[in-house]
Amino acid sequence: MSENQPTARIARTYRFEAAHHLPLLPSTHKCHRMHGHNYRITVILRGQLDNRGFVTDFGELDDEIAPLLKQLDHKLLNDVPGLENPTAELIAFWFLERLSRAVTIRVYENDDSWAEISRD
Numbered sequence: 101m102s103e104n105q106p107t108a109r110i111a112r113t114y115r116f117e118a119a120h121h122l123p124l125l126p127s128t129h130k131c132h133r134m135h136g137h138n139y140r141i142t143v144i145l146r147g148q149l150d151n152r153g154f155v156t157d158f159g160e161l162d163d164e165i166a167p168l169l170k171q172l173d174h175k176l177l178n179d180v181p182g183l184e185n186p187t188a189e190l191i192a193f194w195f196l197e198r199l200s201r202a203v204t205i206r207v208y209e210n211d212d213s214w215a216e217i218s219r220d
């Protein structure tokens with residue numbers, strides 16, 4: 101890889117549906133009760149371009165994230181190890197810990213609200 105190769109950021113968005121509740125909130129808070137979201141997660145990678153002109157092939161990222169999405173889709177997130185308190189922030193962290201090449205993960209709980217965790 102040449103030192104003159106540009107560095108680029110790429111992103112891809114995935115979706116899963118899951119239930120959760122936030123046990124650390126007071127019982128009067130609506131998010132303490134069980135409910136569901138159509139989550140969207142955007143994975144951002146950063147790197148130099150390879151000899152194909154890619155940071156990575158999106159298909160390779162799909163293969164990497166598929167088993168993680170399978171662990172969460174149509175599940176109660178609180179039952180997943182590491183997600184006992186599944187806030188959007190901690191869901192983003194859960195993905196970041198498991199996707200070594202990701203620099204940033206953004207988790208949308210709905211169209212209006214997201215949380216993002218970065219390595220920097």
Ligand SMILES: [Zn+2]
Pocket residue numbers: 120131135136137209
């Ligand atoms: Zn919620």
